[in-house]
Amino acid sequence: MPASGRPPWRPPSARDLAALDRLVQAGSVTPLQRDEAIHTAYAWRVSLPDVLSAMYRVTSLRWARELSAASGLPLVDLRASPCDHTLLAEAEHDLYLRHLFIPWRRQPDGVVVIATLNPEDPAIRALMRERMPGCHVEFVITSKFDLIWAVQRIFDPELSEAAREALFNRNPELSAKVTLSAGQKTVAVGIGLALLLALGLAPRLTLLGIMATVSALYASLFAFRGVLTIVGSGRRTDISVNASELAALKDGDLPVFTVLVPMYREAEVLPILVDSIRRLDYPRAKLDVKLVLEAGDTETIEAAKALGAEDLFEIIRVPDSQPKTKPKACNYALRFARGEYTVIFDAEDSPEPDQLRKVVALFNASGPEVACVQARLNYFNRDDNFRPGCSHSSIANGLTICCPACTG
Structure with a gap:
């Protein structure tokens, strides 16, 4: 599923620098931090507000306020003043996320007002000219999180359906939506009827046959795993x-x-998660962290908000729909991803600090046929008791021995 991606980098504009100066005047950023932020934006080729959020915890709303004051453009709250849906196109939500803008209102004189965090992005005007030839546009300022929230709220039905059905619509044979074909169902019903008939005619012999068949299947699985272990160990x-x-x-x-x-109902592990992400040895302004939470999981959502870690992550609320699975939630969140690479962590994961750098190095050294890198998984509490020890052994055997046997 395509991600929204990031637009081409552009250097800080005069309005950006004026907004930054206002932060200095307010004491939110020191003059030295101002210079460091500008240098980092150029050196890392990331936007100035992303640098300020990551390094100095300047929230997106605070930046929007200062940018509004510095540019003289009105500041709008998209939650209190929602967009005119007639101006929006379903197929364009990826563009809205990519360039951080959304058509907001149409004035009586026909002027279309765009809510954005980047009023000087030439791509926005070009996109609007292409979509509405001859239309004049004006800009208002809004925060990044307001934009993300607005896109989620407006396009939830389409995004949710795509998260559930995109694979089935594109490659039905790869989807688990249909677990049994018509022919397989016919065979299963036939076998069931035959077993019922056999149980009626010769129950003892039939039960012995069922037990022998099940035992043979288990023995075959153990033998197959043994072969994989022998082959994979080399x-x-x-x-x-x-x-x-x-x-x-x-x-x-x-x-x-x-x-x-x-995450789902895992509010208690949020502090551990935040600590793990903060320990990652990766430029903070180049981390696009999404907490993917079910919309009905208010406990975890409120706990995430209470952490006050807007500099670290965004909250993506997955609409309530079936199935409530991790793959569906990740499919939904991918539409909001802005990174070139994507990694999935469980809430309780404790990745090595240099893991992401290692992944980048591996991709740089690999050919275009490499699409995924699997990091080695281990239980950090495997010695606590018998259960995590067994899980550790199973995962270690599967990833380091059986998988190489299948792919080697």
């Missing part, structure tokens, strides 16, 4: 990254990395 698909390769990665050359963290 193959290695692990790829290591040495210190020199990591040192060669400059912060300015690193891509934006989207981190999806699907």
Whole structure:
């Protein structure tokens, strides 16, 4: 499923710098931090508000207020003053997210007012000229999170349906929506009827046959796993990254990395998650972290808001629909991803600080046929008791032995 992506980088505009100066005057940013933020925006090729949010915790709303004051453009709250839906096109929600704008209102004289965080982005005017030839546009300022919230609220039905049905519509044979074909159902019914008939005629012999068949299947599975273990133990698909390769990665050359963290009723692990993400050795302004939460999970949503970590993550609310699964939630959140690469963490994961840098190095050294890198999984509490120890052994065997046997 395509992600919204990021627009081409543009250097800070005069309005951006004026808004930054207002932050300095208000004491929210020091003069030294001002210079560091500008330098980082150029060196890392990321937007100035992203740098300020990541490094100095300037919220998107605070930045929008200062940008509004510096530019003389009105500030609008899209939740209190929603968009005119007649100006919106369903197929354009990815563009709205990519360029952080949305058509807001049409004035009596026909002028279309655009709500955006980037009023000087020439791509916005070009897109509107293409869509509404001859139409004059004006701009108002809104915050990034207001824009994301507005797109979610307006396009929830379409985005939710795409998260559930896109794979089935594109490649039905790869989807689990239909678990049994008509022919398979016919065979299953036939076998069931035959078993019922056999149980009626010779119950003892039939039960013995069922038990023998099930035992044979289990024995075959164990034998197959044993073969995989023997074959896979002689193959290695692990790829290591040495210190020199990591040192060669400059912060300015690193891509934006989207981190999806699907959660459901896991409010208690949020502090652990925040700590793990803060420990990642990756430019903070190049991390696009999404907490993917079910819309009905108010406890986790409120706990995430209470953390006050807007500099670290955005909250993506997944509309209530069936099935409530992690793949569907991630499919939905991918439409809001702005990174070149995407990683999925569970809430309780504790990734190595340099994991993302290693992944970038591996992709740089790999050919175009490599689409995914699987990091080694381990239980950090595997010695606590018997259960995590068994889980650790199972995962280790599957990833390091059985998978190489299948792919080698």
